[in-house]
Amino acid sequence: MITKKEVGRSGERPIIAFTLMNRLGHSVDLLNLGGKITAIRVPDKQGKIENVVLAFDELDQYLDDPHHLGATIGRVGGRIANGAFALEGMNYLLEQNEGDHHLHGGSVNWSNRFFDHEIEGDLLHLSLVSPDGENGYPGQLDVRLTIEWTDEDALTLTYDATTTASTPFSPTNHTYFNLTGDAKTTVEQHRLRMDAPFYVPLDQDALPTGEILSVHETVFDFRTARPLYEVTHAPDEALRQVGSGVDHPFLLKEGGEIVLEEPVSGRTLRVVTEQPGVVVYTGNHLGGDFTIAGRRATPYLGICFETQGLPDAINQPDFPSVVLRVGDRYQKRTTFQFSRIQ
Template sequence: MKVSQEVFGQVDGKPVHQFTIENEHGMVLSCLDYGCIITKLIVPDRKGIFENVVLGFDTLEEYQKYSPYFGAVVGRVAGRIANGAFELDGENYQLPKNEKNNHLHGGPHGFSHVLWDVNIIEEQESVSLEFTYRSPDGEAGYPGTVDVKVTYIFNEKNELHIHYDATTDQTTLVNLTNHSYFNLSGNLKRDVLNHTLFLDSDQFIELNDELLPTGQRLNVEGTPFDFRASRKIADGPKSSHPQNQLVGKGYDHPFLLNKQQSEEIKLTDEASGRALIVETSEPSVVLYTCNQLEEGFDIRGVPSRPYLGVCLETQSPPDSIHHSHFQQCILEKGQDYHTHTLFKFMVKDE
């Protein structure tokens, strides 16, 4: 396997590096030490043509100006926190509000917007990038000093493993995910509406007008949210279901997974033959179909528009701190936070 690095830009006078790993099959992963951003994932189609299957930019300035978390690790807490506030161990905490009245993805200076330290580990069948960051007590309003490690393991099986680890010196909240936008057509030749998705999930979480969980779990049976037999992404934007309409004609919903680490998610583009299998230790995945991607900028020469990508954000349910029946993201002193998500790329025959 080949590993290289180059300077990608600067943040506060410090260099930002891009790391590129290529396996013997020609698959390529590129990522930054800024926000752990995955900038490129280059994989073959059924004709052996290698193309990029994630949304991203070629300059740091574009990420800072336009990016809706393209490829980044978000945290301390992924998703929205209602009113940017929560109570923990009898103490009230106020977080910055960066989406209307709510706190989103760790705030304006969350993990997606900081420089991480990197350690490269080369082995015969894989290369690991260990990203580490110490989040000080009070950062973005959260309690506790948190030591975080995110490890990208890229191997000869065309797999990307992401391990998330954290410890804290006092009780706090931690819920991490990667926010890559996938488009298996390759180099954004088409939108994702004709992508087919399988999700092993019987229930999704209802959202309110602020896209926050109401706390209600809804059954997928008989709705456009039933992906158990696979269905096209386009079914959501075409649907008159109130939940599809609410989020801008599509999906931006947490789905509760029936099982873990057993091919519970599969995204396929029949035209190219590319398929992506996702396995996770997490209890849920937020499916976002890029319904509200703003226009007015280019993504590597392609004008931005809705439905250019699909996010599969494996995590604990959003805003769980306000819903005691959800799996919680409370991390206590002495506890170890660890989750794992696998992205495996395959090619389907015609």
């Protein structure tokens, strides 16, 4: 069941909150503003239902959010070096909104856009048109994001798009997960396992160096489950660019999964995706003049799994391509499956 209500306004536009409820009484909330996921309410091992994603206590915080809580990111997630790329004999300049570089589609990106919506049974469709030249990108992009919440507590996000000119396209979702429920503590006691045999090292500007390296015998090896505190306080030189913690791309094994467990609540999250990679961000820089679940935000209060093509792939010939061409249809899905430790 899907319900909706107006919860505020931004200028002339209503801010609409959608609630997707399954037969178990577990639910997902999101906004037409930026397609932002504001709640996923699932039970712990005692049956207590709580929100397992970070959300602002005040709606106004979503209007100017440098942390992109729960947001749909586009056209391209992550950084593009020097805000520039060449494609099919043409050079393109993008907005440089993070120093000399381009981040998450620009300063006015899809997390700031209002999506149109359509409810089709248990499916919620959010759509927008990204005009030719938006933040420097070529081609008009017609995009639809379909959200499905099942009785098995699986949230599936399906991205569908076509373009009028070849363009880089690699959308993602920027939800911060905290399986303690209502952000009781940081995520440092969570245990993470990923079928990710390779990671992408970064330079001093947090840009990919172009290498794809094995995680073997590095701080980035999560092929066996490990508690996150091992990286949030690791002195490893490879983490220097992002401070303690992780903000790095990983290349997933085909058909691989990501599994996050929180031992106290007993909640688990399993992520499967059709994307080639994921940027794992442990919330190293969370903080500011706002509260989440009644507490001041702190580093490591949530972890993001930004499933996508690898950042700066448009400039890296050894990375999987993120180019969408005329006549092709982009369709990729990611599923976030919640359960409890047996």
